[in-house]
Each structure stands twice: as structure tokens, then as C-alpha cells.
Amino acid sequence: MTDRHTVQIDGVAVVVEAGATILDACRAGGVDVPTLCYLETLTPANACRLCSVEVEGSRTLVPACSRIAEDGMVVHTGSDRVRHARRMILEFLGAAVDLTTAPELLEAMAAYGADPSRYGAGGGSPRSSAVVDNDLYVRDLDKCVLCYRCVEACGDDAQHTYAITIADRGAGARVATEFDVALPDSACVFCGNCVAVCPTGALMVRTEFDMRAAGTWHEDVQTVTRTVCGYCGVGCNLDVHVQDGAIVKVTSPFDHDVTSGNLCIKGRFGWTHVRAGVDGS
Amino acid sequence: MFGAGGGTSSYEEIEHTDLIVLWGSNARAAHPIFFHHLLKGIDNGARMIAIDPRRTESAAWADLWLGLDVGTDIALANAVGREIIAAGLTNDDFIARATTGFDAYAEAVEPYTLEHAAELTGVPAEAIRELAHAYAKAPTAQLCWTLGITEHHNASDNVFALIDLALLTGHVGRYGSGLVPIRGQNNVQGGGDMGALPNKLPGFQDVADDDARRRFEEAWGCTVPAEPGWHLSQMFEAMERGDLRALYVIGENPAQSEADGTRARRALEGLDHLVVQDIFLTATAELADVVLPAGAAWAESEGTVTSSERRVQRVRRAVPPPGNARDDTDIIVDLARRLGHDWGHPSAEEVWDELRSLSPIHAGMSYRRLEELGGLRWPCRDEDDPGALFLHGRLWEDPPRGPKAPFTPVEHDPPKDELTDDFPIRLTTGRHLDSYNTGVQSGRYRSPRRTGGTIDLSPEDAASLGLAAGDRARITSRRGSVVAPVRIDRSLRPGLAFMAFHYPEDVDTNRLTLDEWDPKSGTAEFKATAVRIEKEA
Numbered sequence: 001m002t003d004r005h006t007v008q009i010d011g012v013a014v015v016v017e018a019g020a021t022i023l024d025a026c027r028a029g030g031v032d033v034p035t036l037c038y039l040e041t042l043t044p045a046n047a048c049r050l051c052s053v054e055v056e057g058s059r060t061l062v063p064a065c066s067r068i069a070e071d072g073m074v075v076h077t078g079s080d081r082v083r084h085a086r087r088m089i090l091e092f093l094g095a096a097v098d099l100t101t102a103p104e105l106l107e108a109m110a111a112y113g114a115d116p117s118r119y120g121a122g123g124g125s126p127r128s129s130a131v132v133d134n135d136l137y138v139r140d141l142d143k144c145v146l147c148y149r150c151v152e153a154c155g156d157d158a159q160h161t162y163a164i165t166i167a168d169r170g171a172g173a174r175v176a177t178e179f180d181v182a183l184p185d186s187a188c189v190f191c192g193n194c195v196a197v198c199p200t201g202a203l204m205v206r207t208e209f210d211m212r213a214a215g216t217w218h219e220d221v222q223t224v225t226r227t228v229c230g231y232c233g234v235g236c237n238l239d240v241h242v243q244d245g246a247i248v249k250v251t252s253p254f255d256h257d258v259t260s261g262n263l264c265i266k267g268r269f270g271w272t273h274v275r276a277g278v279d280g281s
Numbered sequence: 282m283f284g285a286g287g288g289t290s291s292y293e294e295i296e297h298t299d300l301i302v303l304w305g306s307n308a309r310a311a312h313p314i315f316f317h318h319l320l321k322g323i324d325n326g327a328r329m330i331a332i333d334p335r336r337t338e339s340a341a342w343a344d345l346w347l348g349l350d351v352g353t354d355i356a357l358a359n360a361v362g363r364e365i366i367a368a369g370l371t372n373d374d375f376i377a378r379a380t381t382g383f384d385a386y387a388e389a390v391e392p393y394t395l396e397h398a399a400e401l402t403g404v405p406a407e408a409i410r411e412l413a414h415a416y417a418k419a420p421t422a423q424l425c426w427t428l429g430i431t432e433h434h435n436a437s438d439n440v441f442a443l444i445d446l447a448l449l450t451g452h453v454g455r456y457g458s459g460l461v462p463i464r465g466q467n468n469v470q471g472g473g474d475m476g477a478l479p480n481k482l483p484g485f486q487d488v489a490d491d492d493a494r495r496r497f498e499e500a501w502g503c504t505v506p507a508e509p510g511w512h513l514s515q516m517f518e519a520m521e522r523g524d525l526r527a528l529y530v531i532g533e534n535p536a537q538s539e540a541d542g543t544r545a546r547r548a549l550e551g552l553d554h555l556v557v558q559d560i561f562l563t564a565t566a567e568l569a570d571v572v573l574p575a576g577a578a579w580a581e582s583e584g585t586v587t588s589s590e591r592r593v594q595r596v597r598r599a600v601p602p603p604g605n606a607r608d609d610t611d612i613i614v615d616l617a618r619r620l621g622h623d624w625g626h627p628s629a630e631e632v633w634d635e636l637r638s639l640s641p642i643h644a645g646m647s648y649r650r651l652e653e654l655g656g657l658r659w660p661c662r663d664e665d666d667p668g669a670l671f672l673h674g675r676l677w678e679d680p681p682r683g684p685k686a687p688f689t690p691v692e693h694d695p696p697k698d699e700l701t702d703d704f705p706i707r708l709t710t711g712r713h714l715d716s717y718n719t720g721v722q723s724g725r726y727r728s729p730r731r732t733g734g735t736i737d738l739s740p741e742d743a744a745s746l747g748l749a750a751g752d753r754a755r756i757t758s759r760r761g762s763v764v765a766p767v768r769i770d771r772s773l774r775p776g777l778a779f780m781a782f783h784y785p786e787d788v789d790t791n792r793l794t795l796d797e798w799d800p801k802s803g804t805a806e807f808k809a810t811a812v813r814i815e816k817e818a
Contacts, residue, residue: 160317189714190715228467228579233463233588235590247580258292266715
């Protein structure tokens with residue numbers, strides 16, 4: 001009978017259910033571990049390694065998000081080796097990718113003293129390679145960190161539409177539709193569940209993209225109100241983001257069991273009737 | 282069912298069931314997030330069987346698809362029941378302890394042999410047998426349906442035929458086994474909960490129940506009629522007779538959503554007085570004497586709605602209604618005041634608390650609890666009651682509590698709109714993923730997937746009619762005629778055509794449909810129209 005395991009996290013004993021990950025144990029013990037590709041509603045992709053921790057007896061660092069906690073494991077989350085690895089990961093990302101719309105990563109870079117300029121100019125500075133091929137959402141691969149979250153949300157973990165996956169390998173790897181066609185010509189059903197999980201703004205709803213481009217997107221003054229979708233009878237919870245009295249975006253809470261953060265095209269995008277006719281629209 | 286006006290199960294149960302039977306439902310398009318839960322069930326190992334005239338994007342996920350002819354659901358269900366009985370797969374313990382009327386049911390379904398049902402439905406006998414055996418043998422099974430079952434002239438009988446199968450096999454009242462009607466509109470369940478039914482008071486209390494009526498009369502200080510009122514289809518008949526002269530329509534667009542739209546429009550035009558309260562000047566509002574501009578409730582009002590899993594959840598105001606538009610409650614209270622009744626200025630929570638004091642199944646649902654718990658499923662009788670994940674567990678208690686569940690034998694009765702040489706093609710209607718009802722709300726965002734109103738034909742029918750994709754076709758029924766571009770759809774079998782009803786400004790599909798309605802529920806037979814299709818010059 002070992003359905004509970006005791007793990008040492010930075011010297012403190014934490015008890016978790018069998019099957020829990022090291023990340024679960026860290027969070028249960030109140031220890032903060034940064035994550036990027038990990039999301040509670042998705043299968044760990046092990047893509048980013050930002051959550052790497054040191055496990056005594058293990059030759060390499062291990063990803064906390066997917067490594068199952070074992071009884072008696074001794075874990076260090078803040079050792080020099082761990083901090084060094086995380087700083088390198090963040091510097092590589094910062095050198096390769098435009099992180100201007102990824103505030104959490106920018107904070108992590110500051111916290112770890114990451115300096116991407118060591119690797120020369122490149123990412124970091126905003127570029128404009130956004131693909132605007134429809135009215136609902138925009139993709140900008142210069143902001144993509146290849147975390148796989150969108151691929152998983154479109155695939156087995158939620159939507160099961162499989163409209164996108166990683167094309168090519170190595171430095172050429174990128175998220176693409178089948179045969180790299182434009183989104184409206186692809187299998188995409190425009191649920192936006194990929195947008196919802198994107199941590200860097202590489203996928204962005206069109207309203208936010210346009211308002212950012214116009215300099216009118218001000219998250220600090222926006223309100224978010226929880227309500228229920230007005231379309232079918234499933235009862236999806238919506239978080240309605242409002243700026244200056246107008247809806248600017250709709251998302252769904254990840255921690256509500258009806259949607260787990262997912263919506264359909266109507267729930268995420270079908271709200272424009274609320275202001276129709278008001279602004280001359 | 283069995284006295285409760287709601288589905289038996291919660292969404293989480295479909296993730297953990299052994300067999301999913303999806304009957305007359307294209308949930309992948311019409312209820313996409315419910316389908317996420319269903320897909321989790323499949324990922325967890327459930328088998329899925331789809332029953333639908335069309336091989337829909339939902340049926341594409343099934344292990345077995347039964348492509349029955351439109352309106353033959355009872356023949357199919359009765360054959361499934363007969364096969365379960367004949368093969369000795371009934372749950373005899375459950376039948377004995379929890380049901381009544383088995384013998385009469387067994388006798389009624391006896392003529393529905395697999396071979397006879399195959400002739401009536403067009404489904405191969407072997408496939409019917411497989412459905413029967415799979416359903417009866419599954420440890421747990423969720424039987425889900427939507428409007429493919431209920432938009433028929435015998436809608437209630439269709440539902441009884443499915444309930445009978447759950448009673449035969451004991452697939453109700455247990456975690457993972459249940460009967461699951463998925464609701465088409467965000468608060469159609471809540472409307473019923475609140476007594477927006479001609480024979481019910483809030484909380485599904487019967488208007489004929491003297492005790493229930495007296496409690497409402499005491500709270501409201503007025504007399505409540507003991508006789509049921511009219512449902513929608515009866516109201517339209519009363520309008521045609523001249524018995525109903527004034528109509529107050531809130532948030533509905535019957536000029537475009539009613540079957541046989543020409544007739545419905547004529548009835549609306551013949552009224553002495555029509556008041557429409559809506560968020561836009563809909564086709565119905567254009568006919569009105571008075572239009573009351575309302576807010577979009579889901580984002581501009583406080584209140585609650587009830588979902589398909591009987592879950593009451595809070596709706597909150599994110600933005601104020603624009604211009605002169607007002608909250609529905611404000612309009613109604615103001616109207617009452619002008620009619621001589623001062624109801625004060627109740628908040629949504631005060632209205633809800635009054636409801637809780639009168640409807641025992643909602644009594645435990647305070648706003649505070651709804652907030653903290655992300656909603657509660659009825660029945661929830663006091664503030665310690667966690668609500669009900671599934672209904673009718675009482676049938677499995679020893680001895681079972683409450684009234685037994687009755688078998689209700691029903692007979693196959695084909696669609697009223699007959700196929701003839703003049704009208705040889707069966708038209709069925711339904712929803713597209715990105716659109717909703719008559720498009721009042723959904724028509725106003727720019728969906729890259731929107732196809733507009735089309736007539737969808739099987740490749741075989743299109744070829745024999747000399748029609749190619751994009752050609753304009755005239756579709757004619759016994760009631761009306763519309764023109765629409767042709768779309769070729771391989772999910773359709775020869776003889777079956779499909780249209781959505783989301784784009785009435787371009788293609789007013791309900792000019793074609795037949796207003797033959799179910800005497801018990803008042804639902805019209807939107808799903809079965811006989812049409813002729815010709816190339817339009």
C-alpha cells in the first residue's frame with residue numbers, strides 16, 4: 001500500500017498521491033517552479049525544460065512537469081546548476097524569439113539575470129511577420145517558442161481537430177497547417193483553443209492584435225467579468241474582457257470543469273452583436 | 282423524465298462511461314464543448330455508436346454509424362428493445378424493482394423484428410442487432426439525443442422509445458448510465474425550470490396541484506389559474522382562430538424560426554397587437570406595433586441560466602446595454618407598474634431568492650454558493666445539499682424510493698409530409714458550427730467558415746438532377762419555395778437533402794418546413810420535409 005509518496009523538496013518533506021509529478025509536489029509544498037510549455041489542462045510536452053530541477057542520484061536535470069515523484073526522492077529546485085540551466089534556456093529563447101508579448105517570460109528573464117544579447121542581436125526586438133489571413137486570429141511565428149501547447153490543444157488534449165502540427169525539424173521547425181495552407185483553407189474550425197493556451201502572443205485574437213498595432217490595447221484598465229455563453233445549452237463559462245465599455249476579447253476559465261478553458265467559434269468570437277450598431281459598426 | 286424535466290446525467294459521466302449512444306445529434310457542430318467531454322470518453326476507451334440520417338462530423342467519431350431514414354427512430358428503438366428481450370439481455374432485477382408495464386411493452390415491440398425494422402428504417406438488421414447487444418451488455422451507457430429526436434410530430438413518443446431502452450437495461454440512475462438530452466439554447470432548461478411551460482409552475486410543480494398553487498398564490502398575492510395555458514404551437518393555432526389577439530414576444534424570432542414560415546407570418550400579421558422585446562429589429566420586430574429594445578442578457582444582465590446538466594450558473598453584466606436598450610427585468614417590472622402592479626425595483630438576486638422560496642429543487646442555491654462552487658445542479662434542496670450529479674439513483678435503492686418508472690410503449694409513425702413523385706426528396710434541417718438559429722446574434726461576426734444558406738445534396742442526387750456545386754437550385758415543398766446554391770455533401774445518402782436555417786434573409790428555409798406538431802410537447806416536425814429540387818435558370 002503505497003498510494004502516497006514522500007518527497008524532499010528543498011529540504012522540506014512533501015506528501016503527494018502516487019502518480020503526482022515533481023511539479024505537483026513543488027506546488028503542494030509552496031515552492032515556485034517556472035513553467036512555459038506546461039499547462040494543467042494539457043499533457044506535458046517536455047519541450048521547454050524551463051521547469052528543470054535537480055534530483056539527487058540523477059545524472060541529468062529532470063523536467064518537474066512530467067517526472068513522476070517517487071517515494072524518497074530528494075529534489076533541489078534552486079541550486080546553482082538549476083538556475084544556470086534555466087538562465088541559459090531563457091537566454092536562448094530571448095535570442096531567437098520576440099518575447100515582447102510574453103510578460104511572464106520577461107519577468108523570468110529578469111529574475112534569472114538572463115542576458116540574450118550574449119548571443120548577438122536577433123529576437124528580443126519586435127519584428128513583424130504576423131500572418132493575417134482571417135478576421136478572428138493572427139499568428140506570428142517570430143513569437144513562437146515551439147512549446148507545443150497549441151498543437152496539443154488542437155489535437156488530443158482538447159479539440160481533436162488536428163489542424164496544426166510542427167512542420168520540419170531542427171532550426172526550421174515551426175507550427176504549420178496541413179501543406180502549410182492559409183488557415184481558412186485548412187482543417188481549422190476557429191475555436192481559438194490554440195490562442196487560449198499560447199504563452200507568448202504568437203497566436204492572438206484579431207481584436208487584441210489590431211488594438212496593439214494601433215496602440216490602444218490597455219490591459220491595465222480592462223475588467224474581466226465571468227458569465228455564461230448565450231448560444232447553445234452547454235453552459236460554457238466566459239470571461240468577458242472589457243475596455244472603455246466595450247468587449248475586446250472573450251476567454252474561458254481553465255479551472256472550470258465545463259470548458260477547461262476551451263470554447264467553440266461562437267463562444268470565443270461570436271460576441272460582436274453586443275456592440276453592433278453602436279459604434280457605427 | 283419520470284417526473285423530472287431534465288437530463289439525468291452530468292458531463293463528467295460521459296468521460297467515464299463504457300458506451301456512448303449519440304442519437305439524432307450532431308453535437309460536434311451544435312454543442313462543441315459537450316463533444317469535448319464525449320471525446321474524453323472515447324479517449325478513455327468508450328465505444329461510440331451514432332444514429333443519424335446523415336454521416337455527420339459527430340458520426341465520424343463513432344465505431345458504428347446507423348444511417349436511418351428520417352423519422353424512423355421509433356421503429357429502430359423498438360427493434361433494439363425487442364432484440365434485447367429476445368436475446369435474454371434485459372436487466373430483470375432492475376425491471377422488477379424499479380419499473381412498471383414491462384409486459385405491455387414487450388408485447389408492443391414484438392412485431393419489430395430486426396428484418397421488419399430494417400425495412401422500415403433502412404438500417405441493416407445486423408447493425409440494429411449490434412446496437413442492441415452493445416447497449417444491453419455495456420456496464421454503463423450514456424444515451425444522448427438532441428433535436429433529431431424531438432423535432433418531429435411524434436417527438437414525445439420518440440423520447441419514450443429511448444427511455445424504454447434505458448429501463449430495459451437499467452442504464453439510468455447510476456454514475457455513467459443515463460439519458461442525456463442536450464439543450465439547444467443557453468437557457469431552454471432554465472426556462473422550463475422557471476415554469477415557462479403552459480402546465481408548470483417554477484420547479485416543475487404542476488398548475489393542477491392545489492397545494493403548490495396555493496403557495497404561489499400566497500407569495501404572489503393573486504390567483505393562479507389551475508388550467509394549463511397554451512404552448513407555442515397552440516398559440517399560433519389560437520391566432521389563426523382569432524382567439525389570441527395580442528402577443529408579447531421576448532427574445533424570439535418566430536417570423537423566421539417557426540415551421541411553415543409563410544403561415545406563421547400571416548398569423549403574426551393578423552394580430553390586433555404585437556409587442557416584441559429583443560436586442561435587434563428582427564423580422565418579427567418589424568411586424569410589431571411596439572418594440573422594446575432589450576440588452577443582450579448574457580453580457581448585459583445579472584441572473585442565472587441552467588445548462589443541459591441541470592446546472593444553474595450565474596450570468597453577470599460585463600457591459601451596460603447600449604443606447605435606450607434596457608435589462609429584460611427592468612422592462613417587465615416597468616410594464617407591470619404601468620398595468621397597476623408595483624413590484625418595486627428587485628435585483629436579480631432578490632428575484633432569485635423569491636424563486637428559491639417557492640421551488641424546492643432550487644432552495645439550496647444561494648448566489649453565494651453558485652459563486653463559490655461555479656454553479657449547482659438541481660435538485661439542491663438546502664444550503665448543505667451539494668446538488669445532484671445524476672438523477673433517479675432512488676430506483677437502485679433497496680427498496681426503491683418513490684414511484685416506479687413506467688414503460689411507455691409507442692408505435693412507429695412516419696413523417697407527416699409524405700414523399701411522392703412530386704416531392705421525392707426528404708429535406709432535413711439543422712445547425713452549422715459557426716452559426717445559431719436565425720442568425721440574429723451569430724450573423725454579426727465574421728466567421729471564415731461561414732457557407733451561407735445552401736441546399737446540401739448527396740453526390741448521387743446532384744448528378745441525377747444535373748446540379749453541380751455552386752449551381753442555383755429551387756427547392757419546393759407543399760408550402761413554399763426558396764432558391765439556394767448547391768453544396769455537395771458526402772455525408773448525405775441519396776434521397777436526403779440538408780439545409781441550415783441560419784440565413785433567412787438569403788434563404789428562408791422555414792418557408793418549406795411543415796407545422797405538424799407533437800401534441801405533447803408542441804414541437805414542430807422541422808426535421809422531415811418532402812421537397813422537389815430543380816435547377817434554377
